[in-house]
Each structure stands twice: as structure tokens, then as C-alpha cells.
Amino acid sequence: MTDWNALSDAEFRAEIRGFFEAEYPEELRHLSHRPKFAEIEHWHVKLHAKGWVAPAWPTEYGGMGLEAAKLLIYYEEQQRYGVNRGRDMGIQMVGPLIIKFGTQEQKDYWLPRILSCENIWCQGYSEPGAGSDLANLRTSAVIDGDDFVINGQKIWTTMAHDATHIFMLVRTNQNTERKQQGISFILAEMDQPGVEVRTITTLAGETEFCEVFFDDARTPRANLVGEIDKGWTMAKALLSFERIFIGNPGLAQNALAQLETFAKGRGAFDDAVFRDRFATVALDVEDHAALYSRFADQLKRGETLGADVSMLKIWVTETYQRITELMIEVAGPDGGTLGPLQVGNIGVDVLSSFYKARPSTIYGGANEIQRNILSKAVLGL
Ligand SMILES: Cc1cc2nc3c(=O)[nH]c(=O)nc-3n(C[C@H](O)[C@H](O)[C@H](O)COP(=O)(O)OP(=O)(O)OC[C@H]3O[C@@H](n4cnc5c(N)ncnc54)[C@H](O)[C@@H]3O)c2cc1C
Incomplete structure (x- = not known):
């Protein structure tokens, strides 16, 4: 396996640039909209085969293991050539969280599926009344046997209509001193009876955002990442x-x-x-x-x-x-x-x-x- 960090910055840049210029499909350069997965799947397959889907992840989890300097070069080259970031919320957000705070079972199960895009993720943080003041969030997850039962609403959920899974911040404890406490980080499937997705059309006429409604939706307790009620500090740690x-x-x-x-x-x-x-x-x-x-x-x-x-x-x-x-x-x-x-x-x-x-x-x-x-x-x- 190549140790990318051992290359000089110039060598590494040339390697990345060469691959993007040779392999990235011309018709996907500088896309003006966020593509659905089907539109970019052929590129994702190439990137996955090359082992370059997750530049920041450690190599033991299938990433490139890049140090900060090399990572910046990777992203600079991506932007320079107009390479679409793809459906990368799994890679950028939930994957690193699972790597840092997840159990071994969670890592073994979720990480390969994130890399292959078998699971496509959306981010369920914002709610009406909880954007900048995110700790105000009210969507609740209540333990019922082996499951959490989820009720509430998320908004501005980018590409939720093209996602198989959502990672969310939810309130698991209503009786805390500070509103930042009592928030947990959970993973849930989108395709289930208690989840309704409504698209929001942007000024540009694109359907890029969604509202997501939860009405007694369920997810196994095993899909809690990290400790219960401690999701806030965890989600912030990776920013x-x-x-x-x-x-x-x-x-x-x-x-x-x-x-x-x-x-x-x-x-x-x-x-x-x-x-x-x-x-x-x-x-x-x-x-x-x-x-x-x-x-x-x-x-x-x-x-x-x-x-x-x-x-x-x-x-x-x-x-x-x-x-x-x-x-x-x-x-x-x-x-x-x-x-x-x-x-x-x-x-x-x-x-x-x-x-x-x-x-x-x-x-x-x-x-x-x-x-x-x-x-x-x-x-x-
Ligand atoms: C392109 C895009 C993609 C997004 N994708 C996602 C996603 O995938 N998942 C998700 O969960 N969310 C997503 N969001 C939501 C985003 O995180 C929120 O829009 C953002 O946090 C702001 O919250 P808000 O829209 O509720 O605005 P508010 O927080 O209500 O803010 C409204 C205005 O008031 C100002 N304001 C608020 N508080 C203060 C303060 N204390 N001092 C001074 N000014 C203040 C704000 O700066 C803003 O100008 C996305 C948003 C955009 C634009």
C-alpha cells in the first residue's frame, strides 16, 4: 500500500492531479447542482477501486490516511479540476464519528458500506427553531425495548430524498440543566413507515433540500454512537x-x-x-x-x-x-x-x-x- 505522506507535496499533487485529469468524467466537471448518486455512480466506482474515496480516514479503515497538509492538497486539486465531492456526508461526517466513538461492531458494519456507497447518508441536525442555536433541537428518541422511537422534524436536510440513512442529533433526555446535555447521536434507516421526506425547491429550481418528518420511526438501540445523552460534545469534537x-x-x-x-x-x-x-x-x-x-x-x-x-x-x-x-x-x-x-x-x-x-x-x-x-x-x- 502506498504511503502517500512519504511523497513530497509536489509529487503528491502531481499524482492526484494526474488521476483526476485522466479519469474524472468531463461531463461531471464543475456541476452546478448537487447530483443524485445515480448520476455520479460510475465515478464513485472508479474512486472506490483506486482506494481514494476517504482521503482523511486511517488506512486500516480503507482510507488514504492523509496528514493535514496532503489532505488540503487533495481537496485543492478536487476543487481546481471541478471534481464533484459526491455524496460524501458518510465520508466526511458520520464515518469519522464512528471511527472515533463507535464500537468495533459499528465500525465493521458501517464503514465498508459508507466507502462503497451501499449506504448513502444525509445529515439530520437542523430543525425549525434549531439552526444556529442547534442545542434547541426537539426531535426526540425514546427507548422502547431494543429500539429508539423517534418523533419530530428535521429541515434543510441536504439530499435526504436520495439517502438510504440519516445520522441525527436527537433529544434523549428532557430533564437536563443545560440544553446541550441530553442530546444523542443516532443512525436510522430512511426507508421505513415512520419517515416522510418532503423536498424543498431552491431558487435555482433544484430539489436539493428536504424536510424530514418522524412519526414513531424506529431504529435499534445498537445504532446509538457513543454514550447516550453525550452526543453534543461528540458531534462538535470533529469540526x-x-x-x-x-x-x-x-x-x-x-x-x-x-x-x-x-x-x-x-x-x-x-x-x-x-x-x-x-x-x-x-x-x-x-x-x-x-x-x-x-x-x-x-x-x-x-x-x-x-x-x-x-x-x-x-x-x-x-x-x-x-x-x-x-x-x-x-x-x-x-x-x-x-x-x-x-x-x-x-x-x-x-x-x-x-x-x-x-x-x-x-x-x-x-x-x-x-x-x-x-x-x-x-x-x-
Ligand atoms: C446549502 C445548505 C445546506 C444545508 N444542509 C444541511 C444538512 O444537510 N443538514 C442539516 O442539519 N442542516 C443543513 N443546513 C442548515 C444549516 O445548518 C442552517 O441553515 C444553519 O445552521 C442556520 O440555521 P437557520 O437556517 O435555522 O438560521 P437561524 O439560525 O435562524 O439564523 C437566521 C439568521 O440569524 C442570524 N443569527 C442567528 N443567531 C444569531 C446570533 N446569536 N447572533 C447573530 N446573528 C444570529 C444567522 O446568522 C442568520 O443570518 C444547510 C443549510 C444550507 C444553506
Whole structure:
């Protein structure tokens, strides 16, 4: 088995880039929607055969065992080539939790099924009234014999209509001092009589989110991960890498490249005011990338990131939004048209980029919440 960490960063990057460029299907590059599994299954099969589905997982569980520096390179290359992340909530979220807190039986049963995508996961955290203030969640799981009986509602559950399983935070104890206590982390099957999924159509006309209703749905007690009532600390424990990943420059860099192509095709660079505005966002992207490298270097040195990493997410998502707004302006009257706008022989999907940028300031911890973190933990306000 190759020890990827033994390669130099440049060698490793070349290896990843070579594989993506040779094998990733052209028609799936830079997808503007979240694909259902069937659409990307042929790519998943290739990635699985190569053993590259789970770059961050330890090799003993079928992952690549990448250290932080190599992991960042993997994700950078993925973004650069427009490789879709696939249906990766199993890989990114529930798998690492099972690896860290699950029993041996849970690891043996679930991990291979996550890697092969035999089980496709969705994340059931948010509820109406429990988003930023997640500990407010009310969906309950009550022990009944060998099962939990689940009642309540989740919302904004990405791709729940194309998932076989859901990992959820549920309330297992109503009588606790603090609302963060009494929350547990459980796994449940979607295909059962007590689970109803209703899709929500986004502004872009995609059905990407769902509401999920639980009405006496059941899951075996064996599907509790970690200790009962201790799910909160556990679910939070795994967010540290996510904090830099979500602030990586790829989003803004790709959008800037799109803006440049589109603006050139539309002759916008003839206008001095546009040139000035383009230079402003381009410099924001450069500055952000420099800051990102600083945090990435910290990770490479094995240091823990501080709360100041929240800056990255705020900066990249707001720059991303400004770039897509500028793209709409360049499009002029065509800016409201869904689908690719042709510049030469290249199609740029201006409106869908704009729509895609809107929720980026909300998911992964809303930017207002990130600002609260900075004000308290960094500035001491
Ligand atoms: C693209 C996308 C995918 C998602 N996928 C999933 C998923 O798969 N599973 C899942 O469980 N959830 C998912 N979510 C939900 C996401 O986690 C929540 O939207 C997020 O936590 C915000 O919660 P909310 O929508 O309830 O907004 P609220 O928390 O109600 O916030 C509304 C507004 O108030 C602001 N605000 C709230 N509290 C404060 C405060 N204390 N100080 C200052 N401002 C505040 C927020 O920043 C925001 O602007 C997804 C969301 C998006 C956009």
C-alpha cells in the first residue's frame, strides 16, 4: 500500500492531479447542482477501486490516511479540476464519528458500506427553531425495548430524498440543566413507515433540500454512537478540520476565473470602472489565499488552529458572493437567464453561480455566528 505522506507535496499533487485529469468524467466537471448518486455512480466506482474515496480516514479503515497538509492538497486539486465531492456526508461526517466513538461492531458494519456507497447518508441536525442555536433541537428518541422511537422534524436536510440513512442529533433526555446535555447521536434507516421526506425547491429550481418528518420511526438501540445523552460534545469534537476546509480559497478562485472568462467574452475589460472592480475582488481573492496558506502552514506543523480561522469562511464566502454579483452585472439584461450564457464556445452559467453563492454565508456556521466567535474568542469583546 502506498504511503502517500512519504511523497513530497509536489509529487503528491502531481499524482492526484494526474488521476483526476485522466479519469474524472468531463461531463461531471464543475456541476452546478448537487447530483443524485445515480448520476455520479460510475465515478464513485472508479474512486472506490483506486482506494481514494476517504482521503482523511486511517488506512486500516480503507482510507488514504492523509496528514493535514496532503489532505488540503487533495481537496485543492478536487476543487481546481471541478471534481464533484459526491455524496460524501458518510465520508466526511458520520464515518469519522464512528471511527472515533463507535464500537468495533459499528465500525465493521458501517464503514465498508459508507466507502462503497451501499449506504448513502444525509445529515439530520437542523430543525425549525434549531439552526444556529442547534442545542434547541426537539426531535426526540425514546427507548422502547431494543429500539429508539423517534418523533419530530428535521429541515434543510441536504439530499435526504436520495439517502438510504440519516445520522441525527436527537433529544434523549428532557430533564437536563443545560440544553446541550441530553442530546444523542443516532443512525436510522430512511426507508421505513415512520419517515416522510418532503423536498424543498431552491431558487435555482433544484430539489436539493428536504424536510424530514418522524412519526414513531424506529431504529435499534445498537445504532446509538457513543454514550447516550453525550452526543453534543461528540458531534462538535470533529469540526476542527472542517473549519479550515470550509474557508478554502477554491470557491472564490473558481468564481473569479469564471468571471474573467465571461467578462473577456463580453468586452467588459474595456470599461475602466469594471477593471477597477475586477482588480478589487481579484486582490481580495489573493489576500484570502495568502491568509489561508498561513493557517494551512499551521496545520502542516501539527499545530491546532485557533478561533481566528473563522475569518477564512467569512472572507471567502463574501468575496464569492461579490464576484457572482459582478458576473450578473456584466451579463446585463441576460443576468436573469437560467442556464449557460455563451461567450465564444464557452458556456458560463451566470445565474446559477449567483444562486450557489447565496447560501455559502449560511451553511457550515452562519457568518454572523463566525463573527460572534471572532468578537468573543479573538477580540475578547
Ligand atoms: C446549502 C445548505 C445546506 C444545508 N444542509 C444541511 C444538512 O444537510 N443538514 C442539516 O442539519 N442542516 C443543513 N443546513 C442548515 C444549516 O445548518 C442552517 O441553515 C444553519 O445552521 C442556520 O440555521 P437557520 O437556517 O435555522 O438560521 P437561524 O439560525 O435562524 O439564523 C437566521 C439568521 O440569524 C442570524 N443569527 C442567528 N443567531 C444569531 C446570533 N446569536 N447572533 C447573530 N446573528 C444570529 C444567522 O446568522 C442568520 O443570518 C444547510 C443549510 C444550507 C444553506
